[in-house]
Amino acid sequence: MVNSLAMQEEGYMERVEKMKEEVKDFIRSEMPQVEKLEQIDGVQRLGLGYHFEVEIKSALQAIIDGATNREGAFDDDLHATALRFRLLRQNGFNVEEGVFKRFMIEDVSSFRESLREDVKGLLSLYEASFYGFKGEAIIDVARTFSCACLENLKGDDDVWARKIDHALDMPVHWRPNRLEARWFMDVYETDRRDCSSPVLLDLAKLDFNVVQSVYRDEVSKLARWWVNLGLNKMDFCRDRLMEHYLWNTLMVYEPQFGAFREMSTKITCMITLMDDVYDVFGSWEELQLLTKFIERWDVTKIDELPSTIRTCFLAMYNTTNEIGYWIMKEQGFNIIPYLHKLWVNQGKTWLEEAKWYHEGHKPTLEEYLNASVTSIGGHVVLFCSYFTTSNKLSKEALEYLCSIPNIMHCSSLILRLMNDLSTSSDELARGDNFKSLHCYMNETGASEEATRRHIKSLVQDAWKQMNKDAHNYNPCPGPFLGACLNLARASQLFYQYGDGHGIPDRETKDNLKSLLIQPILIK
Numbered sequence: 001m002v003n004s005l006a007m008q009e010e011g012y013m014e015r016v017e018k019m020k021e022e023v024k025d026f027i028r029s030e031m032p033q034v035e036k037l038e039q040i041d042g043v044q045r046l047g048l049g050y051h052f053e054v055e056i057k058s059a060l061q062a063i064i065d066g067a068t069n070r071e072g073a074f075d076d077d078l079h080a081t082a083l084r085f086r087l088l089r090q091n092g093f094n095v096e097e098g099v100f101k102r103f104m105i106e107d108v109s110s111f112r113e114s115l116r117e118d119v120k121g122l123l124s125l126y127e128a129s130f131y132g133f134k135g136e137a138i139i140d141v142a143r144t145f146s147c148a149c150l151e152n153l154k155g156d157d158d159v160w161a162r163k164i165d166h167a168l169d170m171p172v173h174w175r176p177n178r179l180e181a182r183w184f185m186d187v188y189e190t191d192r193r194d195c196s197s198p199v200l201l202d203l204a205k206l207d208f209n210v211v212q213s214v215y216r217d218e219v220s221k222l223a224r225w226w227v228n229l230g231l232n233k234m235d236f237c238r239d240r241l242m243e244h245y246l247w248n249t250l251m252v253y254e255p256q257f258g259a260f261r262e263m264s265t266k267i268t269c270m271i272t273l274m275d276d277v278y279d280v281f282g283s284w285e286e287l288q289l290l291t292k293f294i295e296r297w298d299v300t301k302i303d304e305l306p307s308t309i310r311t312c313f314l315a316m317y318n319t320t321n322e323i324g325y326w327i328m329k330e331q332g333f334n335i336i337p338y339l340h341k342l343w344v345n346q347g348k349t350w351l352e353e354a355k356w357y358h359e360g361h362k363p364t365l366e367e368y369l370n371a372s373v374t375s376i377g378g379h380v381v382l383f384c385s386y387f388t389t390s391n392k393l394s395k396e397a398l399e400y401l402c403s404i405p406n407i408m409h410c411s412s413l414i415l416r417l418m419n420d421l422s423t424s425s426d427e428l429a430r431g432d433n434f435k436s437l438h439c440y441m442n443e444t445g446a447s448e449e450a451t452r453r454h455i456k457s458l459v460q461d462a463w464k465q466m467n468k469d470a471h472n473y474n475p476c477p478g479p480f481l482g483a484c485l486n487l488a489r490a491s492q493l494f495y496q497y498g499d500g501h502g503i504p505d506r507e508t509k510d511n512l513k514s515l516l517i518q519p520i521l522i523k
Contacts, residue, residue, distance in 0.1 A: 016210060019203040020051055026197060027055040033063055034080045037087055039197065044090075045172065046188060046204035047181025050254050060091055078103055078121030086128040090173070092471060097138045100125075104138070111145045119153060119160055122146045123167060130173040134464040159191045174463075174492045176250040181208065182514050205520045214255045215516050219245050222265055231269075231315060234308070237276040243494075244268040246512055250490040251483045252385055260388040260479075263323045264381050270316040271346070271377035277312050278350035284358045287351055294347035297340050316343070323384075333393040338402050342380045349375040356434060365439040369416065372436070376419060378412030378487055379404055385483035386476050397476045407469040407484045410462045414488040417459050421452060422495040463488065 023043065031039070040056055043049055049056060063084070081099055088095040104111050115121060126146035132139030150164050166187075172180060185204055219242070226232055226241045248264045278287055290309055293302070299317060302310055320343065324336035349371040356363055363371075383401050387393055401408065420435040440451045466488065470481050497507055 013210065016203065016206050019199055019206070022199050023048070023197075023203060024052060024055050026199070027052060027059055033066065034077070034083075036063065037080065037083050039200075040087060041083060042188065042197070042200055044087075045180060045184045046200055047177055047184075048200070048204055048207060049177075051207070056091060060088060060093060064088070064093060076103070078115060078118055079124045082121065082124035082128040086124070086131055086173075089128075089131040089467070089471075094471070097132065097136045100138050100142060104141070110141060116149050116152075119164075122149050122153075123160075123163060126150055126167055127172050130171040130463070131467055132464055133468040134461065136464075159187065163187065170492060170496065174489055176253075176486060176489045176493055178208075178211070178250065178253050178515055179493070179511055182520075185520070202522075205522050209519045209522070211253070211255045212516065212519055214258065215245075215249060215261075218258050218261055219516060222262060225266070226269065229315060231273060231312070234273075234312075236281045237273050237312075240272055241265070241269060242512055242516075243508060244272065246508070246515065247490050247494070248381070249515065250493065251381070251486040252389065252479050253486075254479070257389050257479065259326075260385055263326070263388050264384040266319050266323070267380055267384055268377070270319055271380060273312055274316060274346070275350065275375070275377070277309060278354050282309055282354075284354065287354050291347040291351045295344050297343075327387055327393075331393055333387075335387050335393070335398065338383070338387075338398050339380070341402055342383055345374050346377065346380065353434070362442050363434060363439055364443050365436055368434060368436060368439040369413070373409065373412045373416045376412060376416045378415045379408055382408050382411060382480070382483055382487060386478065386480045389478045389480070389483075390476070391478070394475075400475055401480075405469075405474075407466055407474070407481070410466040410469065411484040411487045413462045414459055414466075415491040417455050417462070418491040418495040421455055421459075 027040070027043065036059060040059060043052060043056065081103070085095050085097075085099055100111075103115060111125075123146075125142050129139050129143035129146060132143070147168070150168055153164055154161065154168065166183065181204060185201065185208070188201055188204075222245060223241060231237065232239045232241070245261065245265045247268060248261045251264070252260045277290070282290060286306055286309055289305060290313060293299075293305060293313055297317070299314065302314065305313060320339050321336060324334065324339065327333060327335050352371045353375055355361070386397065386401055390397075417436060420437055423435050423437055436455055437448065437451050440446060440454060441448065444451075446454070466484065470485060474481055493511065494508065
């Protein structure tokens with residue numbers, strides 16, 4: 001058994017490189033097309049896709065160019081058709097929802113009843129349905145039909161039941177890569193029907209442990225930074241360094257992008273700190289003054305601020321400038337003006353929300369979302385995902401991102417709505433802080449149950465729009481697009497069973513253990 005990764009890291013890396021070559025040969029090899037799709041899916045769900053992007057793209061392009069691209073090529077094989085659809089959209093290829101028409105009744109309003117017994121096909125159809133675009137009616141029908149059928153198949157004690165329960169709990173498209181990989185390894189090993197390539201499983205385990213050791217080093221350095229900063233001693237703000245690091249690791253998980261995880265975790269700490277200043281600490285007059293300091297971005301008259309707020313502002317100011325200095329040193333580009341612009345937007349929306357509270361104003365849902373999608377901080381973090389991972393920054397790309405393109409908005413909207421859905425009934429009754437649920441209920445008189453259904457429908461609509469945007473041209477190369485999707489995925493994870501950030505729950509702690517603490521034992 002492997003008990004000390006640090007002692008064997010060099011041997012690990014040699015084994016990993018050897019196995020990677022074997023997997024490349026495996027992906028390139030000739031095999032039946034359905035088997036090829038299943039193996040590509042296995043590579044990606046085991047968390048290995050980032051090693052084999054070129055080989056996977058080539059293999060999928062070959063499938064598109066081959067005989068399986070013609071209409072009806074898979075005949076009545078729902079699993080193969082749905083898996084092909086999902087993998088092509090997942091990897092940026094165009095494929096129309098019309099491929100599912102042959103499985104539907106004549107008026108295309110529902111899927112054939114005979115498909116209800118096809119467990120494998122239903123599961124693949126269900127997973128594929130989450131890659132739909134806004135306005136695609138067939139995909140919506142596919143989700144409703146497959147979900148209803150799978151609900152009736154839950155409960156049996158076998159591998160298929162485990163897969164169904166996992167999918168209905170959250171589809172693979174909404175799951176963060178590294179945590180899904182950790183779960184899928186166990187299923188892949190248990191289900192010998194899936195485990196047709198032992199080298200994939202062995203490589204996945206080795207790779208997971210190697211990357212985990214990278215994460216451990218990063219978070220230990222950040223812990224020292226946070227303690228030295230001294231803000232963990234302030235009793236009014238949330239001390240969430242580990243959760244912040246988890247957020248950012250789920251957003252950009254590839255080991256080579258440690259600069260993003262370090263700097264974006266620091267930025268996330270500042271977002272939470274300042275959010276707490278505006279929400280629970282500062283008086284209305286103090287918050288107005290603080291917002292002016294953020295707008296001026298000048299510390300010459302810093303003594304005008306109260307002591308605690310002055311400390312918080314200086315922490316944000318210095319952290320931002322330190323990050324700007326690092327980017328200037330590495331790439332010769334000054335990103336501080338762009339970060340400052342986003343901080344100003346943050347300050348204005350935090351102040352607007354504070355004004356609502358102090359004046360007792362009840363915003364409409366539209367009014368609330370116009371401010372709160374910014375105030376939650378997703379825009380700043382996503383901006384970091386570009387300038388810390390791109391090899392060559394450009395003024396055009398930075399200005400494009402500061403304009404908050406639709407894909408950034410949709411990702412932040414999902415973050416906002418999922419955060420709000422974690423609001424408890426008690427919090428709604430107290431009415432302490434405005435949330436989208438309060439706004440909709442006040443505006444329409446809807447029940448809490450109906451309101452939650454409505455907010456969940458907005459989440460699904462945002463995902464559809466983001467799916468479409470991810471396929472369109474984007475002037476920002478690198479992991480930025482993935483970070484937009486992954487911020488939404490992290491939001492789904494953190495707020496699935498409650499407020500896993502504000503009040504870290506058992507699931508959040510378990511996820512931290514899986515990602516950072518517990519290596520996979522290897523025989």
